[in-house]
Amino acid sequence: MTSRISFTLCNLVAISCFFCLACKQIPLKSGLLERQVASPQVTSHQLRVLVNEYVVLSSHRVESRADKILADNPDVAIRKSALLWKINGIASAFQAASRQDPFGAYLDLWVLNRQMTQLFESPTGTELFGKWQPEAVAECQFLEERLQRINETVSTDTQHAANFVEKFATDYPLRSLYLDREPMASRYIEEIQTPSKEVIQVIAQMDSNIEALKKLTILYAEHLPKQARWQSELLLIDATQMDVVQRPLQDLTLAANAASRIADTSETVPLILQDELQKVSALITQERLQVTRDVDLMRSETLSQLKGERAIVLAAFQHEREASFAALRQERLEATRDLKEEFSRGLDATDNITRSRMAEMLQQAPNMIDHFFLRSLQVGMCFCLILLVVVILNYFRLARFFRTRSKSTDTIVDLKRRDESLSLSRSSAIPRNAA
Numbered sequence: 333m334t335s336r337i338s339f340t341l342c343n344l345v346a347i348s349c350f351f352c353l354a355c356k357q358i359p360l361k362s363g364l365l366e367r368q369v370a371s372p373q374v375t376s377h378q379l380r381v382l383v384n385e386y387v388v389l390s391s392h393r394v395e396s397r398a399d400k401i402l403a404d405n406p407d408v409a410i411r412k413s414a415l416l417w418k419i420n421g422i423a424s425a426f427q428a429a430s431r432q433d434p435f436g437a438y439l440d441l442w443v444l445n446r447q448m449t450q451l452f453e454s455p456t457g458t459e460l461f462g463k464w465q466p467e468a469v470a471e472c473q474f475l476e477e478r479l480q481r482i483n484e485t486v487s488t489d490t491q492h493a494a495n496f497v498e499k500f501a502t503d504y505p506l507r508s509l510y511l512d513r514e515p516m517a518s519r520y521i522e523e524i525q526t527p528s529k530e531v532i533q534v535i536a537q538m539d540s541n542i543e544a545l546k547k548l549t550i551l552y553a554e555h556l557p558k559q560a561r562w563q564s565e566l567l568l569i570d571a572t573q574m575d576v577v578q579r580p581l582q583d584l585t586l587a588a589n590a591a592s593r594i595a596d597t598s599e600t601v602p603l604i605l606q607d608e609l610q611k612v613s614a615l616i617t618q619e620r621l622q623v624t625r626d627v628d629l630m631r632s633e634t635l636s637q638l639k640g641e642r643a644i645v646l647a648a649f650q651h652e653r654e655a656s657f658a659a660l661r662q663e664r665l666e667a668t669r670d671l672k673e674e675f676s677r678g679l680d681a682t683d684n685i686t687r688s689r690m691a692e693m694l695q696q697a698p699n700m701i702d703h704f705f706l707r708s709l710q711v712g713m714c715f716c717l718i719l720l721v722v723v724i725l726n727y728f729r730l731a732r733f734f735r736t737r738s739k740s741t742d743t744i745v746d747l748k749r750r751d752e753s754l755s756l757s758r759s760s761a762i763p764r765n766a767a
Contacts, residue, residue: 373485379435382438383429386482389475391422394422397468398418400464401467402414411569413509416510417460419566426551426552428440438479438482442483443497443501443516444511444513447505450502450505452465452468456507549664560652560653560656563649564645564649567649
């Protein structure tokens with residue numbers, strides 16, 4: 333019976349402690365921003381929102397500027413450069429923004445924009461867009477201003493981050509529009525410190541990390557169809573520059589020019605050479621028919637080759653798309669599995685902590701009960717002592733009061749007796765005087 337009561341009491345105490353802990357605020361995770369910036373003006377969550385908005389803005393600006401260059405320029409090399417800028421610039425921006433820490437993602441985006449600016453302003457990069465080169469540089473400068481405004485919003489000490497971005501972009505510049513970048517973590521892995529976190533902190537940040545990853549994935553998924561279309565356009569440009577396609581096109585041009593020259597020559601023949609003209613006309617007609625047949629043959633061969641190339645391109649594009657979707661699906665499954673494992677480990681750690689706390693509480697429960705009864709006995713004894721003192725004081729006060737009252741009563745009785753004796757003496761004296 334006693335053990336059952338003790339077990340029930342321990343359960344009540346554990347439930348009370350659980351509710352007390354549930355009422356507390358869950359501590360937030362301190363990120364790279366809080367550890368590296370002396371006096372940050374925003375939190376890591378707010379910086380993540382700014383980074384996501386910047387990625388959307390930069391993707392839209394780069395796409396719009398590249399589309400304008402494609403619309404106004406028939407040069408194949410410049411069109412290829414514009415497509416590469418759209419494809420690799422937007423993909424690299426989302427890759428930089430997908431870093432787990434918001435401050436690291438922001439610095440990586442800034443380094444990427446500075447590297448593109450230096451590439452467009454370098455001697456090798458001035459020939460990428462021809463006369464549209466200043467527009468690409470102006471676009472990068474506009475994005476640079478937005479990044480600097482974010483830096484001013486993050487902290488008052490803006491020079492530290494700017495110096496880091498300038499040094500990294502200068503030490504590891506870009507060489508082409510394929511944007512083969514030097515990894516940032518491999519150069520500064522020793523400076524990255526992983527802080528120790530409580531299990532409650534990990535569980536508290538799990539939902540926010542999943543939500544941030546979900547938003548960034550949705551934003552990038554909107555660009556996947558565009559990326560596929562741009563890749564196919566780039567593949568078509570590369571395919572048209574192949575020798576197997578260029579030679580038939582050149583032959584078609586030569587045949588058309590020859591037919592045009594023959595027609596011009598036939599119009600300039602004098603009328604006096606009508607007979608010769610008829611013979612020449614017959615020969616020309618025969619030649620024209622032969623040229624037409626040759627042209628039709630070359631056209632059919634060219635079309636068949638183009639169809640074959642188109643089928644190969646479409647098959648390659650389909651394979652690339654299926655591979656991309658499969659890779660994305662596999663990454664999503666792996667991320668979900670990792671999150672589930674992390675969540676299970678967090679729950680196991682929480683259960684272990686709860687069981688250890690329950691065991692400690694069960695061990696301390698008898699001492700707590702003994703302490704409670706001891707304190708209750710002490711309080712009861714103090715209360716009885718105070719009550720005894722009060723009773724004694726009231727007793728003495730009542731005794732004094734009754735003693736004073738008895739004295740007053742005796743005095744009054746003596747006075748009454750004296751008055752009665754005086755009245756008796758007076759009454760006895762009056763008859764004597766009368767006699």
